[in-house]
Each structure stands twice: as structure tokens, then as C-alpha cells.
Amino acid sequence: MDYVPITDHDREVMLEKIGVSSVQNLLNIPRDVPRARLQLPPPLSEPELLDLCRQIALSNRSIDPKRSFLGAGAYSHYAPSIVRYIASRGEFLTAYTPYQPEASQGTLQAMYEFQSLLCELTGMDVANCSLYDGATAVAEACLVALRETDRKKLILSSGLHPEYRQTVRTYFQHSDIEVIEAPLQSGTTDLDFLNSSVNSEVAAVVVQVPNALGLLEPVDAIEKTTHAKGALFITSVNPVSLGILKPPGEYGADIVVGEGQPLGIDAAYGGPYLGLFACRQTLVRKMPGRVVGMTRDAHGRRGFVLTLQTREQHIRRAKATSNICTNEAMMALAAAVYMASHGQQGFRELAEQNLRKAHYACEQLSKIPGVSPMFGKPFFNEFALEVPIDPETLNRRLEAKGFLGGLPLARWDAQWKRGWLVCATEVQTKESIDAFAQAVAESCKDR
Amino acid sequence: MEKKHSPGRILEPLLKDLGQDGRRAFQLPKTDLPAVAPETQIPSDWVRSKPAALPELSERDLVKHFMRLAHLNFSVETNFYPLGSCTMKYNPRVHEEIAGLSGFAQLHPYAPDSLSQGTLQLLFELERMLAEVLGMDAVTLQPAAGAHGEFTALLMARAYHEAQGRPRKKVVVTDSSHGTNPASAALCGFDVVEVKSNARGRVSLESLASVVDHDTAVFMMTNPNTLGLFEEEVMKVTQLVHDKGGLVYMDGANMNALLGQVRPGDMGFDMVHVNIHKTFSIPHGSGGPGGGPVGVKAHLKPFLPAPMVASGSAGYRLESPGPQSIGRVRSFFGNVGALVRAYAYIRSLGTDGLKQVSEGAILNANYLKELLRGIYPIAVDESCMHEFIASAKEMKASQGIKAMDIAKRLLDYGFYAPTICFPLIVEEALMIEPSETESRQTLESFADALAKIKHESEETPERLRTAPHRMPVSRLDEVQAAREPNLRW
Numbered sequence: 001m002d003y004v005p006i007t008d009h010d011r012e013v014m015l016e017k018i019g020v021s022s023v024q025n026l027l028n029i030p031r032d033v034p035r036a037r038l039q040l041p042p043p044l045s046e047p048e049l050l051d052l053c054r055q056i057a058l059s060n061r062s063i064d065p066k067r068s069f070l071g072a073g074a075y076s077h078y079a080p081s082i083v084r085y086i087a088s089r090g091e092f093l094t095a096y097t098p099y100q101p102e103a104s105q106g107t108l109q110a111m112y113e114f115q116s117l118l119c120e121l122t123g124m125d126v127a128n129c130s131l132y133d134g135a136t137a138v139a140e141a142c143l144v145a146l147r148e149t150d151r152k153k154l155i156l157s158s159g160l161h162p163e164y165r166q167t168v169r170t171y172f173q174h175s176d177i178e179v180i181e182a183p184l185q186s187g188t189t190d191l192d193f194l195n196s197s198v199n200s201e202v203a204a205v206v207v208q209v210p211n212a213l214g215l216l217e218p219v220d221a222i223e224k225t226t227h228a229k230g231a232l233f234i235t236s237v238n239p240v241s242l243g244i245l246k247p248p249g250e251y252g253a254d255i256v257v258g259e260g261q262p263l264g265i266d267a268a269y270g271g272p273y274l275g276l277f278a279c280r281q282t283l284v285r286k287m288p289g290r291v292v293g294m295t296r297d298a299h300g301r302r303g304f305v306l307t308l309q310t311r312e313q314h315i316r317r318a319k320a321t322s323n324i325c326t327n328e329a330m331m332a333l334a335a336a337v338y339m340a341s342h343g344q345q346g347f348r349e350l351a352e353q354n355l356r357k358a359h360y361a362c363e364q365l366s367k368i369p370g371v372s373p374m375f376g377k378p379f380f381n382e383f384a385l386e387v388p389i390d391p392e393t394l395n396r397r398l399e400a401k402g403f404l405g406g407l408p409l410a411r412w413d414a415q416w417k418r419g420w421l422v423c424a425t426e427v428q429t430k431e432s433i434d435a436f437a438q439a440v441a442e443s444c445k446d447r
Numbered sequence: 448m449e450k451k452h453s454p455g456r457i458l459e460p461l462l463k464d465l466g467q468d469g470r471r472a473f474q475l476p477k478t479d480l481p482a483v484a485p486e487t488q489i490p491s492d493w494v495r496s497k498p499a500a501l502p503e504l505s506e507r508d509l510v511k512h513f514m515r516l517a518h519l520n521f522s523v524e525t526n527f528y529p530l531g532s533c534t535m536k537y538n539p540r541v542h543e544e545i546a547g548l549s550g551f552a553q554l555h556p557y558a559p560d561s562l563s564q565g566t567l568q569l570l571f572e573l574e575r576m577l578a579e580v581l582g583m584d585a586v587t588l589q590p591a592a593g594a595h596g597e598f599t600a601l602l603m604a605r606a607y608h609e610a611q612g613r614p615r616k617k618v619v620v621t622d623s624s625h626g627t628n629p630a631s632a633a634l635c636g637f638d639v640v641e642v643k644s645n646a647r648g649r650v651s652l653e654s655l656a657s658v659v660d661h662d663t664a665v666f667m668m669t670n671p672n673t674l675g676l677f678e679e680e681v682m683k684v685t686q687l688v689h690d691k692g693g694l695v696y697m698d699g700a701n702m703n704a705l706l707g708q709v710r711p712g713d714m715g716f717d718m719v720h721v722n723i724h725k726t727f728s729i730p731h732g733s734g735g736p737g738g739g740p741v742g743v744k745a746h747l748k749p750f751l752p753a754p755m756v757a758s759g760s761a762g763y764r765l766e767s768p769g770p771q772s773i774g775r776v777r778s779f780f781g782n783v784g785a786l787v788r789a790y791a792y793i794r795s796l797g798t799d800g801l802k803q804v805s806e807g808a809i810l811n812a813n814y815l816k817e818l819l820r821g822i823y824p825i826a827v828d829e830s831c832m833h834e835f836i837a838s839a840k841e842m843k844a845s846q847g848i849k850a851m852d853i854a855k856r857l858l859d860y861g862f863y864a865p866t867i868c869f870p871l872i873v874e875e876a877l878m879i880e881p882s883e884t885e886s887r888q889t890l891e892s893f894a895d896a897l898a899k900i901k902h903e904s905e906e907t908p909e910r911l912r913t914a915p916h917r918m919p920v921s922r923l924d925e926v927q928a929a930r931e932p933n934l935r936w
Contacts, residue, residue: 002800003537003728004807005886014814014887023806026813026830027708032682034713038579043797046541053791057550059565065553073778074556080473082510084547090524090730091517094538097734099866101925102918103526103858105458106516107733113462116935121499126934130735132591135778143634163778170752170774174605174636216493244485246495259778268546269566270556270779271591272736284932290734295928298913301456303920307928313594313630314869318639323630326592326724326739330732337513340462341473343503348495352485353478359488360480378489399559407557430479 001045066432068404069361071382071423072212073134073161074273077240077350078427079264080341087334097290097329101305102297108304111292111329114336121242121339121347122256123249124278128289130328131275134259135167138206138236140277140288140322141255142168145204145232146177147286147321153178153202157189159211160236162412168206187215187375187384189222198229204255208236209245212412213421214358214382215375216245223252239263239276239335240425241380243351255279264338265331274331285311288322290329353426354381357433361424364437370444374419382423384409384416388444391420397443403436458919459515463936466502472509519919521863523730527889531834531866531878532625532673534703534725539795542728542788551787556779560764566783567763571756573790574740580793580801581699581719582712583742587751589781593700596720596739597631597667602773603743603750604665604694604718605635610750610771615664615693621650623673623870628698637664644872648674648827650684659691669698670714671705673870673878674827675812675834685715694718694747702726703882704809704833707802717744727789738785752776807883808833811890815881818894822901826873834880836873837865842901843875846908850875853900855922856914860896 006014011023020026044052065076087093091106098104098111111129118127131137142154154172156165158181169179180197182205183190189207198205205226207217219235226233235248237258248256260274261267279287285308293307313320342350358381365371370388387394391408398405409419424433485494504512521528528535546552554566574586590596601618608615618632619640629639640658645651650668659666666688670678678684685695697711699721705711706726711719723729724737731737743751753768753775768774796804809832816825816835823837842848854864854877866878881890903910915921 001795002803003539004803004883006807006810006883010887011810014810018813018817020830023810026809027677027832028679028830029677029709030679030682033709036582036707036710036713038707038798038801040576040579040798040801041794043800044794046795049791049795050541050545052794053545053787054548054550056565056569057545057548059568060550060554060558061562062550062553063558063562068555070555070557072557076555078473078475080506082472082506086510086513086517088543089514089517091520091522092733093543093730094523094535095520095733096528096530096533096535096731096863099530100521100854100858100864101923102855102915102920103521103863104519104733105919106518106520109459109461109519110513110516111733112935116461116463117501119935120501126932132595132736133778135775136591136595161778163775166775167777170602170776171634173774174602216489242495242499244495245489246493247499266552266784267555268552269554269558269563269783271777271782272784273778284934291932291934293928294933295924297920297923299921301920302458303923305923305925305928307925307932307934310929313626315626316630317626318629318633320626320630320633323594323598323627323634324592325594325625325627326722326731326737327735328591328732329734330730330736333733336462337509339501340504340509341506342501343466343471344468344498344501345503346471346473346475347501348498349475353475355485355488356478356480356483378493380489395559399561404555404558404562426475426478429476 001043063404065427066429067402069406069422069424069436070404072407072421073259074267075262075423075425076427077262077425082341083264083334083337086337087330092333093330098306101303105303108292110333110336112294112304114332115292117336117339118276118278121239122278123247124256125281126284127278128287128291130332131277131289131324132328133271133273133275134236135164137257137275137277138164139168139171141234141257142204144255144283144286145234148232148283149203151201151203152176153180155180155182155198155202155205157182157207158184159189159213159217160206160208161212187213187377188217191218191221194222194225198225198231200229202229202231204232204234206234210238210241210380210382213384214379216378219251227252240351240354243347244355260331260335263335265334272328272331274328274335286321289324289327350426357428358383358424361422361433364433365440368441368444381425382421385420385422386418387420389447394443398439401439403439458519461936462502462512465508465512466504468503470503470505472504472506526861526863527885527893528863529865529879529881530863531880532700534880534882536728536882537884538728538730542791545791546784546787564762567756569787569790571758571763573786574756576793577740578742581721581742582710583719584745585748585751586740586742588740588786589752589776590739590741591777591782592735592737593720593722593739594627594631596741597627598634599752599776600696600718600720600741601631601635601665603747606750606771606773607747608664615662617663619658619663619666621668623872624667624669625698625700628667648676649678652680652683652687655684656687659688659693661691663691663693665694665696667696667698669701671701671832674836675831676827677832681714700725701833704805706805707798708805712744717747723785723789728792729785729788736782736785738782804883811881811883811885815879815890815894819897822898834878837877837879838873839875839877842904846904848904848908848911850877852911852914853877856900856911857896858915859917862893862896
């Protein structure tokens, strides 16, 4: 199946008009360039393609979301049906970046609304309309901080998701920027380390809230230490947690980034996701990525345009604030529909259910002999447990019972041999949590 | 008759103005756990004192709002979208159904390999199919977009030169290159040098030879270039750079023109990225998501980012990187949902289908160029590949009509505008890429509209300068938007 509508008759008419005898004659490819002879599988009709792809999809073993307790950076939430519907509308889905605003007011207003909703959620002044994902958003925030402060050091809390830290290291490996990792003290950022290492050479301190182990960080103390030395305070957040948690704008964050996947976006084996970026007004001209602004047309009517484009690569080339061009606009649209579907009270209830169910799960699991919380500090919807057997073995046993267990923390840090990171969201029920606790208890009996 | 609007009109209220406290578009299941105060679970100073002010709407009102917004957009599904360098081809609907299959959509990125065999198989096969199409030895699927692919490849190039014991500082780009080329090179810490194109819009071997030296890490080249021209001396260009020990990178944004005809690897390129949201029909999504897989030759394979998919007797698995890998360029595996669509596209078309794509794109572009002959001057008027550049410079000289005015007037005729004012080396450029999925009749009506606009430029030039007239809004004040940014409600 191809999608080329050119018939033999069309081809004849067109070639005649052009004045050549075949399409090959149009290819001004010199003789010294070898011609391709591709070896690809044979073409498929739509029914054959669907059949093949359904078979492949079935080779992934699906787990009922109620029976999955794995988070660790990608979370299972109910997505209202209209999220997928709106994000699949061709008028949004098959449009390009809105370079011609008069023919793109739908996208532009939706992106302005996404920016506004994200500002409400984070308590920040301004937001852009998406970066690639949570990890690259942290790297972009670091670039802003380096430019703003003209300093050369970054301090990343070890509570920042390990893949985000690795990504930041990749982004700066070639440069003279020094990336320092602040260790953890009982699961949260070591304040003594920060006090002694944040100095006038540090551009930014980056922490994640809740952090990669699910814990709330001592943000007020970190903010004080960071700002006392003129560094920027960057936080990476889980947007769903902001339904109940104090927003970063209230605890003095300069830049807020995060993974927007929890806002109604499929897990999809890691992407496409949504890089969130919001900041203080004073940083607006240093932001990366597309930004939509409100303006007027020649008749005084309200309209929206891409704005502050002189920051961007297509104008500034080598001097741009970022190289980003294609972003994740459709995911931002999905997130906007998701946030508006819940509304103020609904979003609070969503976060409360996450909090409640995760705490119930933690209580139930902690009753199992040999299982206990690793840190005993406040958390949102994810928590680390110490378990009596190898967590990899535990997960295999749970898989046999139809459960997807938590993340064995040794994959992130070898010191946590018996560490197991468990997540519960609104999709779990008391019944599924109880069944999970029982399965864990049974699986832990046999050492 | 053209629509009249009263001043001060609002097309569609903002979400916040549509909200009414107490309405709901979505209801969570009631929890079966007894309620407790949040303060008993987290410290009270952590509990948000005021809920986030998200508007509350009914499902009906929310759908109405976004549908009304949808109707204000032009899109590939509703309009011809000849946006040069963006390859706005039709996006097969079946791909949406496939990507939405729960086996793909619900899979957690940390699901064990035993539960992820289907997705791993698909990614493994896609890597190999892309390597075949590009003539490369290995492919990473991780980059989230073309610019991300450029960045990834340039980091690999840097690591490669360092591993040879001779770090290099310079990246050479052409003056017709996409803005992302120099921006990505700068982000990697390279000094960026621009090389001038010759009078026929191509890389000049002489100029190139004068800037490429033993400090040149990479020469970045777009082929066909942004004027829609095949770089005739490509074999000599890649040889010249290799002779100095440099690497050659192909910006594969225009790969649609080459599918099944020639392969970047066979032209001597060491690295290439391909925009799957252009060439492989992933919908552009009003700006994203897309994907920018990077193909490399064997000598760059050790530097690929982590992780890769491998296959063995126990099935498919994710493999950790070797010691020379540049590391991780993002979280998790990549824009897998987009990659699933690219896989479906290549499997639908096969070898012959891909060739028909490039031939269709080239035929459509040349036919449209022919229809415009004598009406608009064409920059470098030779057989083109998938796109060509018309220019408004004559209309500017005679009537003061700019490319921008033509673009805006085209909207009135129901066509999205070509890319304008790019590449920077053509005065008042209109970069037109019809793609292979448009019919002859569509191209003819588009050419008619451009001919009418030419006529209008002589008869009623003011009509062009103030266009558009039939769109929901007229020309917007971008200066005001940038001077006093209003970026949120």
C-alpha cells in the first residue's frame, strides 16, 4: 500500500508538460553516485499490516494497570477518553509548527492555554509550550542557568532521576562545565554537602520533588543555601503531585521542569513524552523552545502568535538559546485537555487519591515480615522498601502471579541491594493493593 | 464576498472564561479506602494551601472548545500544505490505530524484556530497515527530533576524534543550511564556520577546500540541499573532507527525495539523521512529537548512545553501551510511539513503495515548478528534487510585494503558505514542497492561485499587502507580542 495518487495518465500529462520522457530523467544525480538496491520486506496491504502489528503488539505481555506497581519516572494514570480524541483530531495532529498564525489560531490558543495551566499548577510566571522530555528539560534548564549566571558549575542532587543525571552529563561532557552530584542523606539531598559546596562559582542547584526515591526534599533549606550564593534553584517535578503539594513558585524555584507524561500521556515504552519548562518572568528571554503570546490583529481582534522567536535557531543560528525545533506540542495539547478535564477540585482529588493509595500500599506492604520503608520520610505516590529477598527474584515471582513489581533499586545504585521502589496511583484499588501485598508476602516466604 | 469581522471580536473564549466552578469533565472512581486528611500523611507545610486554579468545565463544553479551536487550523488533512523542507505528506490513519494498540501504548519503559518482546522486535527490525535505507552500519532510534539527532551525532564525532587522539574544534556548515545545524554545533561546543554556496546554489568545492582543514571535525551537508538541488559533487565533497581526516554529516531532512534512489552511506557520509516526521509520515502534531534516528558507519558505532536493542537465543533485549558510548541523550528508549508509525510505514511500502514516494515527490515538484514558469522567477531553474524555490524579488522591486504578502494571500485561497524567507541565500524566497501525496489537480489549483496573486500584485497590490482577508484573524502584530510578552492568562 502506498499513498501516492499519481496515475499512469497523470504521469504522462505531467512529464509531457515538463518535457522529459521519464521521472528518472528528472533526477540530476551524477553517474558516480551508486544507485540503491534496497532489500526490504515486501509491501503490505492495510489489513495485512494491521494483522502483523496486532501480532507484534500481542507479543508484549500486557499487565492490568491495577496490578502494576512500577513507576520510577513513568506513571500509570486514568486518561479521560477525550484526551486521546482531541489529540487525534487531524486539524491539530497534521498541522505544522504554527509559523502562519492566521491559519493556526487553534494550535496557538491551545498552546497559550497549556502555558497558562502549567503556570497555575507550578506557581511560576511563564512557561513554554514543550521540550522533548523530563531529562532534556533539566539539561535545557541548566543551559539557561549557565547563561544567566555566567558561571561554570552545576550541582545535581543524587535524588534527581539517574537517567536525567546521565543526560545532563552527556550534554556537558564536551565542555568546561563541571557537573557535581550532591549525595543523599537518608534518601534526600545532603544539606551539609550543599552548605559546603554551593559557592559563587555554582550556576544552579537541581533537585527533584518528589525525588527519584519518591521522597519530598527539604526545599526551603535548599532554596536558602542556593540563593545565598546567587545560584539558580531548579526543581524537576511530577505535575500530578502539584495537585496536593506546595507549588515550586511558593518555595522560590527559579526554573521548574519535569516529565509531563503523568498528564494523560501513554507509557508507550518511554515516549513520546512531554518536557515541561516554566520559570520566573526575568528569565523569559533566555528560555528554550517555542513560546506563544497573545496579541492583536490589524482590526484589533485578539489573536495568538509564536513570539520571542529571536531566541531561536531559525533566526539566531549558532547564537540561539537552544537548538530545539521540533518539540512535543501534541503532548502539550493532551496535557492541557487532561488538566482541564479534571479542573481545580478534580485535580486535587486526583493527587489526594495518589497520596492515599500509596500510603495505604506502604502500610500494607510494611506489615510483611522483613519488609520495611527504607527511609521513613514523607512521600507522594512512590516509596522505597527494603525487602528480605533479591528484588529481581521477587519481581519474577510476582510476574508469575500476574503482577508487575516495583523497580529493583540496585539497577540505579549498587548500594541498595534489597531496595525496591513501589508506586501506587489512583488506578489501584484497595482490593488490588491487598492482593499485591498478599502476593509479595507469599513471594518473600521462600528465601 | 469576504467575511467581515467587528473589531474587538474574540474567536473563542479562553478555557478559564468558559469555566464554571462545580462542573466536571471527568470523574475518578470513588476510592474504596476510608478518607484521611492529607496532613496525616505529609507535613502540613507541604500541603498546597490553595488548589491550582484549573478551570472547571463539563465534558461537552470542553470538547466544544477544542473542536472550535481545531476548526481555526489549517492542516494536512484539511488543506494543501506546501511547506518547504517540512515534507507535509499525508499521514496514514491506520498508523494512529496501530500506535494506539494497548500492547504498544500501555507498555512501561522499565517493563522487563520478557514482557516487551513485541516492542523490542519492532525496534530491532526498524533499526535494521533504516540502516538499509540509509546505507549505514548502525542506527540509534533515541533522538527525539532532527535537531536532537544532529546534537547526538556531533557528540559522537567529537568523541571519535578524541579517541583518535586528535580533538578537533571546528564544524563547517553551508550558508543554505537549516538553523539547527549551526545551533547544534554550538551546543556541542564547536566553532561554527559557514561556507558559501556557488552561483548554482550548491556547495563549492573550492570554497570548501579553503575552510576544511585538520581542525575540522565535521562538515554538515543537506542533500538534496534546501534549494531542492542534488549536490552534484557530493562524492568529491565527502572525499575532500575525509582527506583532511574530517567526518561528513548528512542532514537528512530532505531524505524524502532520495528514498530507494541513492543512500547517504554510499555517497560517503559517515553519519546521517532522518526526520521520521517528514520522510516516514509521522504526523507533525502542530510542532511535534517527531523522531530523529541517526545512522552511522562502523567506525562510529562504539560511540552510539545507550541503550541499543540486541537479539540473542533468549529473544530481544536492551543492551548497555560500551565504554566509548557518548552516554544517554534522553530518558528511556526514545519516541517509541512515533517509531511504531515509522515501522508501519516502511512495512506498508516496501522497496518499490519507497521508490514511488521519492519519484512522486520529484515529479510533483517539477510539475508544479513548470506550472509556475514565467509567472515567478525560480532560483536556480534546473530539474529539482522534492522542492524548489520561487522568488518574489521581481514583485518586490516593482510593487513592493514581499514573499510574506504572497504567503498571507495564499491562506485566503485555502492553501497553507510555503516556507518563506528561507534559505537565507535567496531573496524573498518561497520554498515550495508539494510532497508525493498530493494530486495533480491540487497542484494545478495551487498554481492557479499563485497566478491570480501575481495578477493581483499588478491590479490590486494593497489587497496583498493587507492579506489575509478571509481568515479568522487578519495580520497579527508580532512586534507588539514580542515587546510586551503576554504568555499566560
